[in-house]
Amino acid sequence: xxxxxxxxLTALRVLAIPLMVVFYYLPQPISTVGAALVFIVASITDWxxxxxxxxxxQTSEFGAFLDPVADKLLVSVALILLLHRMDSVFITLAAMxxxxxxxxxxxxxxxMAQAGNRASVAVxxxxxxxxxxxxxAIPILLWYPSEPAGEYFRLLGLIxxxxxxxxxxxxxxxxxxxxxxxxxxxxxxxxx
Numbered sequence: 001x002x003x004x005x006x007x008x009l010t011a012l013r014v015l016a017i018p019l020m021v022v023f024y025y026l027p028q029p030i031s032t033v034g035a036a037l038v039f040i041v042a043s044i045t046d047w048x049x050x051x052x053x054x055x056x057x058q059t060s061e062f063g064a065f066l067d068p069v070a071d072k073l074l075v076s077v078a079l080i081l082l083l084h085r086m087d088s089v090f091i092t093l094a095a096m097x098x099x100x101x102x103x104x105x106x107x108x109x110x111x112m113a114q115a116g117n118r119a120s121v122a123v124x125x126x127x128x129x130x131x132x133x134x135x136x137a138i139p140i141l142l143w144y145p146s147e148p149a150g151e152y153f154r155l156l157g158l159i160x161x162x163x164x165x166x167x168x169x170x171x172x173x174x175x176x177x178x179x180x181x182x183x184x185x186x187x188x189x190x191x192x
């Protein structure tokens with residue numbers, strides 16, 4: 001692992017996940033505020049490590065591997081915490097879609113990389129938009145206070161998460177379209 005600031009920030013994002021879980025199980029209001037703040041700081045490092053890697057010319061294969069893994073772990077664990085707290089069909093379905101998409105797209109990327117088509121499944125601007133909605137919705141839902149005004153925050157978080165789920169499905173459909181086209185190209189090439 002090349003030891004540089006961008007990779008260190010990515011590794012710290014992974015290490016922040018257990019801290020988020022510990023905060024989550026502390027007494028209120030420390031639990032919700034602490035878990036949300038850890039998630040927010042970790043989310044900011046997601047943007048910052050990529051920006052620094054490009055700015056400082058410190059991109060690496062290890063960083064390109066670890067960055068999406070750290071994001072997927074952070075979001076997946078946060079969604080599991082929300083499942084525990086909210087016990088709702090919507091949160092359950094949202095978690096299934098988001099986590100399932102990450103597993104499927106990771107598998108597609110691996111398969112396409114082995115087939116020599118890694119560039120065809122690169123991160124899209126739609127996927128980045130989806131991530132933005134997720135990274136905004138999740139801390140709102142982790143934090144929202146139980147007082148009556150908190151219901152507006154919860155509703156905002158649910159709406160943003162709903163938009164993220166729609167974008168998740170849309171981006172997954174795009175990845176499947178690329179995957180299907182690659183399979184058809186491969187079949188044509190093998191017939192020649």
